[in-house]
Amino acid sequence: MQYLLLIYHNESQWERMSPTQQTIVHQEYRDLIQRLASTGKYLAGDELKPTTTATTVRVREGLQSITDGPFAETKEQLGGYFLVNANDLDEAIAIAAQIPSARDGSIEIRPVAAQEQAKQAS
16 A cells, blocks of 8 residues: 655754755665665655745635745644555554654655555446
8 A cells, every 4th residue: 555654844953954964864865765665665755845935825715826835834844755655554654763854853644545546446
């Protein structure tokens, strides 16, 4: 089953890290991706640009509203994602716990509905 692991972290905390510290964390991500890919668990993933580059679109009563930035103010911002193939939620949790940002942020795990819908249609 596919799971989307949404990686949340504090952008200002990241910006305060030295370039050396950031390089170490990026290497940890590369190492984890390589390990997961070698077992067929890693399907996709990317780091996102900061929330200052975000645009939010809302449509209310047929009227479109576009604003700069994320939808809501939070302590942690969505910074990236992994799409993984895991046997079950327990395995997805084990993978999420290995993501470097889990140490100071959080990882939201969401099952991908498309696979479930395809199974139901068969």
